[in-house]
Amino acid sequence: MLLKKTSLAIKLIIIIVISVSSIFISAFVFNYYSLKKIYRDSARNDARNLSRIVSAQVSATLGGVQKVTATIATIVEKHHYNEAELISFLENAVTYNPEIHGMTIAYEPYAFDPKVAAFAPYVYREQGQIEVSQAPQNYLNWRWYLTPKSGKGAVWGDPYVNTFTNNISSTYAVPFYGDETGKKQFQGVVSANISLEWLEKIVASTAIGQTGYAFMLYKDGYFVTAPKTEFVADYSIFFLSTLLINPNLATLGRDMIQGKEGFVQINDFIYNKKSWVYYAPVANSGFFLGVVIPETELFAGLNHLYWHLVLIALGGLILLVVVISVISRTITKPLRKLARTAAAIAQGNLNVELAEPRGRDEIDSLTRSFREMQEALQEYMANLATTIAAKEKIESELKIARSIQMSFLPKRFPPLAAGEFVEIAALLEPAQEVGGDLYDFFMIDDHHLFFTVGDVSDKGVPAALFMAVTKTLLKGLSEVGLEPAQVFAKVNRELVLENDSLMFVTCFCGILNLETGVFAYSNAGHPPPVLIRPGQEPRWLTLPPGVFLGIDEHSSFRTEQIILQPGDMILAYSDGITEADDLEQRLYSGDRLLATVRNYRGDSAEALMQAVRASVADFARGAPQADDMTILAACLKHLKTSPRDR
Amino acid sequence: MQIFNSKNENTLVLEVRGRLDALTAGKLEKECDTWINQGEKDLLLDLGGVDYISSAGLRTILLIGRKLNTLSGALSFCNLGGMVKEVFSISGFNSMFPVYASLTEALQHN
Numbered sequence: 001m002l003l004k005k006t007s008l009a010i011k012l013i014i015i016i017v018i019s020v021s022s023i024f025i026s027a028f029v030f031n032y033y034s035l036k037k038i039y040r041d042s043a044r045n046d047a048r049n050l051s052r053i054v055s056a057q058v059s060a061t062l063g064g065v066q067k068v069t070a071t072i073a074t075i076v077e078k079h080h081y082n083e084a085e086l087i088s089f090l091e092n093a094v095t096y097n098p099e100i101h102g103m104t105i106a107y108e109p110y111a112f113d114p115k116v117a118a119f120a121p122y123v124y125r126e127q128g129q130i131e132v133s134q135a136p137q138n139y140l141n142w143r144w145y146l147t148p149k150s151g152k153g154a155v156w157g158d159p160y161v162n163t164f165t166n167n168i169s170s171t172y173a174v175p176f177y178g179d180e181t182g183k184k185q186f187q188g189v190v191s192a193n194i195s196l197e198w199l200e201k202i203v204a205s206t207a208i209g210q211t212g213y214a215f216m217l218y219k220d221g222y223f224v225t226a227p228k229t230e231f232v233a234d235y236s237i238f239f240l241s242t243l244l245i246n247p248n249l250a251t252l253g254r255d256m257i258q259g260k261e262g263f264v265q266i267n268d269f270i271y272n273k274k275s276w277v278y279y280a281p282v283a284n285s286g287f288f289l290g291v292v293i294p295e296t297e298l299f300a301g302l303n304h305l306y307w308h309l310v311l312i313a314l315g316g317l318i319l320l321v322v323v324i325s326v327i328s329r330t331i332t333k334p335l336r337k338l339a340r341t342a343a344a345i346a347q348g349n350l351n352v353e354l355a356e357p358r359g360r361d362e363i364d365s366l367t368r369s370f371r372e373m374q375e376a377l378q379e380y381m382a383n384l385a386t387t388i389a390a391k392e393k394i395e396s397e398l399k400i401a402r403s404i405q406m407s408f409l410p411k412r413f414p415p416l417a418a419g420e421f422v423e424i425a426a427l428l429e430p431a432q433e434v435g436g437d438l439y440d441f442f443m444i445d446d447h448h449l450f451f452t453v454g455d456v457s458d459k460g461v462p463a464a465l466f467m468a469v470t471k472t473l474l475k476g477l478s479e480v481g482l483e484p485a486q487v488f489a490k491v492n493r494e495l496v497l498e499n500d501s502l503m504f505v506t507c508f509c510g511i512l513n514l515e516t517g518v519f520a521y522s523n524a525g526h527p528p529p530v531l532i533r534p535g536q537e538p539r540w541l542t543l544p545p546g547v548f549l550g551i552d553e554h555s556s557f558r559t560e561q562i563i564l565q566p567g568d569m570i571l572a573y574s575d576g577i578t579e580a581d582d583l584e585q586r587l588y589s590g591d592r593l594l595a596t597v598r599n600y601r602g603d604s605a606e607a608l609m610q611a612v613r614a615s616v617a618d619f620a621r622g623a624p625q626a627d628d629m630t631i632l633a634a635c636l637k638h639l640k641t642s643p644r645d646r
Numbered sequence: 647m648q649i650f651n652s653k654n655e656n657t658l659v660l661e662v663r664g665r666l667d668a669l670t671a672g673k674l675e676k677e678c679d680t681w682i683n684q685g686e687k688d689l690l691l692d693l694g695g696v697d698y699i700s701s702a703g704l705r706t707i708l709l710i711g712r713k714l715n716t717l718s719g720a721l722s723f724c725n726l727g728g729m730v731k732e733v734f735s736i737s738g739f740n741s742m743f744p745v746y747a748s749l750t751e752a753l754q755h756n
Contacts (some may be wrong), residue, residue: 457701458668502708506701506737525737547738551708555738579700587698627700 008335009328013321020320024313028306035302040276043208043298044263047278047291050206054214054289055282057202061099062156062285065172065192068093068100070154073174073190076105083121090123091130093192100192101125101162101169104135106145107188111178120188148175148189156286159196159224161233167195168224168232200225203289209297213270217288221253224287227270240269252277256288268292334363338370350378398433398461405434405464408471410441418443421514421640424451425606426632427613429576435628436463437574438471444511445480447640452509453572453632455526457548463628466503470495470549474509484509484522485557488549492524492557495550504548508572514640517564522557524549527590529572530597532608533565538597540590541570566638569605571597571612576627580616583623588616605633649677654753658686663695666703666730674703678710687719690752694725699733711743720744724752 072089075081081089090103102124112119120135139145144157154174162169173191177184199216203225206214216224221236231240237253240246248266255262261280268275274295281288334357344352354371357364409428426439436456444450452474456463470491477490487509495505508529510521523543532538544558564570573593580588596615600608609631616629647664658681662674678689689710693699711721722744726734734740746752 455701457705502705502712504701504705504708523736527736543736545735545738545741547742548704552742575701579698 008332009325012328013324016324017317017321020317024317028309028313032302032306036299039298039302040263043276043293044278046208047263047293048280050208050214051278051280051282051289051291054202054206055280058199058282058287059284061198062172062194064097065100065194066154068097069103069172069174069190069192072103072105073154073176076190077176077178077187083119087121087123087132090121091132094123094125094130097192098125099194099198101195103190103192104139105188105190106135106139108186109140111187144171144173144191144193145189148173149186159218159222159233162193162195167197168200169193169195196224199287206289206291208291208293211271211297212291212293214289214291216282217253217256217290219257219286221257237269244269244272246272252279252290255279256281256290259288265295268294331363334367338367341370341374345374345377350374350381395433401461401464402430402433405430405468408468409439418449418514418640421637422449422512423605423635423637424632425604425609427609427630429625429629430459430464431576431625431628432460434461434464435459436467437576437628437630438467438505439572439630439632440471440474441632441634442475444478447514448480449512449514449634450478450509451512451572451632451634452507453526453529453574453630454505454507455574455576455628455630456505457503459628462501462503466505470505470507474507478509478511483559484511484520485544485546485559488522488524488546488557489555492549492555493553496553499550502551504550506548506575508543510570512564512634512636514636517566517636517639518561519564519570520559520561522546522559524557527573527575527578529570530594531562532569532571532597534567534603538571538594540594564636566636567603569603569608569633569635571608572632572634573612574628574630576625576629577612577616577631579627580620580629581623581626582620588619592619603635605635608635609633647673649674651677651681654749657688657690657753659690659692659749661692661695665698666693666696666706667698667700668702671702671706675706675709678713682713682717687714687717688722689714689719690722690724692725692749692752693723693730694727696730697728699730704733704737704739707739707743722746722752722755724749 072093075089076086086105090105093103094100102122104120104122106120107118109117118137118140120139122133122135124131124133147155147157154172157171157173159168159170161167171191171193173189175189176187178187179185203214203216213227215226217237218224221238222233223231223235223237224233226232237256238250241249241253246267246269248264249269252264252266256279259281263276263278265274265276267273268277270292271294276293276295276298277290278293279288279290337354341352341354352374354367354374356371357367406428409426411426424441426441428435428437428439430437436459438454438456439452441449441451454467454470454474456466456470473491473494474487477494478487482490488507504525506525506527508521508523508526510519512519521541523546525546525548526543528540528543530538531541541562542560544560546557547555549555578588578590578593592615593612596612597608600611602608612631647662647666647670650661650663652659652661660677660681664670666674681689691707707721714721723734724746725748726745734745739745744755746755
């Protein structure tokens with residue numbers, strides 16, 4: 001189901017998951033490193049505190065031993081005791097100081113007894129029992145004897161492994177002097193040796209955590225205590241540094257034996273793992289303490305916590321993904337529905353069901369708009385259907401109107417005797433279904449032929465209606481005996497009445513007397529016809545001035561006259577001919593009309609008319625017809641001589 | 647078709663350039679209506695730049711003339727040439743409206 005979701009859900013998920021993850025990651029990482037620092041500081045404090053405790057304990061213990069030894073030295077200095085007394089001092093000291101393993105009062109040769117070369121009673125503890133003995137005779141050469149003797153004062157000797165006990169031990173030796181001869185003279189050394197086992201115990205107890213440990217160094221960097229007992233007294237930290245190829249250990253060692261305090265990160269010498277080491281000198285002891293805390297353990301809690309956090313965050317992210325999917329589904333489900341509806345509507349099915357939404361959010365308001373649009377579309381389509389039906393009705397009516405209009409116009413001369421005397425040919429092509437051009441020809445009486453060409457302003461149905469009126473008026477008002485100008489005057493007056501729309505007609509009309517050849521004609525704003533006389537150049541007929549019909553009821557018109565001979569032709573036309581344009585909007589023009597007529601060598605009105613029509617078609621070359629076109633050609637064949645010729 | 651207007655000593659002159667046919671006649675009618683609404687009642691049409699006029703153009707001229715007439719104003723013409731001059735002559739517009747040969751002459755008479 002998740003896979004079928006729109007990519008909107010996936011986009012949302014990706015963006016939000018990335019953003020949230022970034023926020024989480026930054027917060028976690030920052031937090032992690034901050035916490036690490038806090039843990040480290042905390043560990044350092046713990047180590048420091050522990051080290052202080054150790055310091056205090058070690059100090060106290062060693063101090064105690066120092067005191068005891070010094071006390072005995074002082075006593076022995078003051079007074080010369082006998083052997084039994086000396087041994088008694090030693091016994092007490094050893095008994096009441098459990099940390100002391102053995103003590104001795106070692107005399108310079110002959111210092112105790114002029115007869116005794118070496119005298120050093122030695123009291124020690126063995127398996128809980130106090131034993132008395134003498135120190136080995138070569139005690140005079142030993143360091144613990146020689147060093148105080150050489151005037152260096154009371155010293156702690158270097159730790160060493162006691163061959164008897166196999167423990168690490170250390171000896172404190174205090175010199176004592178006599179003044180019998182008046183000046184201070186070295187008499188001997190009181191020394192106590194202690195096992196540093198207890199030291200090992202203390203140090204071991206300072207370990208932090210389970211993998212942490214502590215160690216102690218002596219002044220050359222040798223181990224006094226260490227987790228690996230083989231290091232003790234034998235190895236120095238510098239040796240380990242070389243062995244483990246870890247120069248940082250040497251640096252640590254140097255810092256430690258210089259008595260510095262610090263907290264460093266190095267690879268330790270037991271596990272060779274990253275660890276933190278706190279180090280500080282142990283007061284009054286010549287020892288230096290190091291507390292090692294492996295990082296893994298130090299940060300174990302933190303890492304553990306973080307794993308949990310990461311898991312929770314992941315869980316949260318997954319939950320977020322689910323929630324986003326659900327929410328985006330509530331958005332995309334109606335959107336997809338709308339898209340489907342739109343597709344159905346686009347394919348023509350306007351009546352697709354779209355439920356009214358219940359809520360008020362943006363999706364619901366979009367759905368509502370959609371429904372409104374759907375309703376509007378349905379209404380529009382219904383209107384369109386009605387309009388189209390109406391249009392089709394009009395078109396079919398226009399077709400009918402056209403055929404009616406065309407049928408008004410005379411096509412061929414009806415079989416009258418006048419056909420012998422005059423040939424007339426005419427054509428009319430409206431620019432639209434119906435047009436405003438007109439022509440007419442009829443006999444007024446048995447030897448007067450009336451013909452006319454007219455052009456109503458405009459094209460289409462309004463012009464066609466006006467054309468019908470005008471044509472009818474021309475026919476109706478042309479009586480016998482009226483001159484063409486008078487006909488125009490009458491028709492004009494009728495047209496001006498009720499002419500609110502300011503339609504006007506240009507018109508040319510003429511009456512030809514078939515017996516005499518007299519041709520009387522008048523003009524109402526129409527372009528001049530062409531007069532063609534055989535053997536002469538075709539020329540424009542001279543027209544009297546006259547305004548359009550239908551403008552001013554007081555307009556006046558004039559009649560002109562010429563006499564036609566048999567063979568003469570009159571070519572009348574409307575300006576749809578002379579103003580026919582081609583694709584570059586050039587006009588056919590009167591000059592071209594004259595030229596075409598000039599080229600016609602025949603004597604048939606019909607042929608001339610067709611020639612002119614063809615010439616115009618050729619000129620227009622596909623340009624749409626701009627105006628109604630009319631051509632009327634009349635040719636006088638021969639005169640009607642007398643009524644008896646009928 | 648473009649119409650340029652100018653005021654020449656209190657006479658509003660409309661210079662028309664281009665074709666005056668069924669497509670452009672409406673523009674001329676609208677322009678004149680605007681001027682009439684602003685109170686002008688005497689318009690001088692300079693048709694020197696008109697290269698073609700059809701019956702639709704003539705009809706518009708008649709309409710404008712009639713409107714101005716009812717306001718006791720007048721429509722006059724100048725600079726007619728070529729086809730326009732011919733059409734004005736044939737159609738008798740010459741006798742319906744004052745036609746002047748040049749702009750100067752027209753302004754003198756107004």
